[in-house]
Amino acid sequence: MLDQTDFEILSLLKKNSRIQWREIGELVHLTGQSVANRIRKMEELGVIQSYTVKLDQSKLGKTLIAFITIFMKTTDHLSFQAFVKEKSEVLEANQISGDGCYLLKVNVSNEEELMNLLDEILKYGNYRVNISIGKIK
Structure with a gap:
């Protein structure tokens, strides 16, 4: 089950999928490693399906x-x-x-x-x- 922190991480990734885990961690008050673990979990659950490039x-x-x-x-x-x-x-x-x-x-x-x-x-x-x-x- 996702919590509020997971949703905050998803929001940041949605704005910029290249943002570094450390930077996400600073914004959501976690370590970069904790962010990485949460992201991997969301990938395994299929919540995060891919990372893409938005073209003009x-x-x-x-x-x-x-x-x-x-x-x-x-x-x-x-x-x-x-x-x-x-x-x-x-x-x-x-x-x-x-x-x-x-x-x-x-x-x-x-x-x-x-x-x-x-x-x-x-x-x-x-x-x-x-x-x-x-x-x-």
């Missing part, structure tokens, strides 16, 4: 964010899910209830790249696109 996609030329609602034409969802998993421009894919079957968050360089992706999606279903005009959080 706009500096890589990927400036257009779109949210695409997919309305499937068929019941063959497995092939669509496999397609989505292969597409690097798809940042998130969620199966949804309500209006549509899936909601994709995509990041592309320009409208042409978005149109190419949408043309591929047509094989599986119709879509509705919303373009992000600004990120709040």
Whole structure:
């Protein structure tokens, strides 16, 4: 079971996964070794699944964010899910209830790249696109 200190450690790791154990220890009033033990325990429990790098996609030329609602034409969802998993421009894919079957968050360089992706999606279903005009959080 996790305690308040574990949640504080997770919060610090979430902000910066490269933070040193000693520095975490100073902030949560533990030794670096105690922090390391807690982190290892959370890894073993599957609470911490991986450490990743957050990229600024706009500096890589990927400036257009779109949210695409997919309305499937068929019941063959497995092939669509496999397609989505292969597409690097798809940042998130969620199966949804309500209006549509899936909601994709995509990041592309320009409208042409978005149109190419949408043309591929047509094989599986119709879509509705919303373009992000600004990120709040």
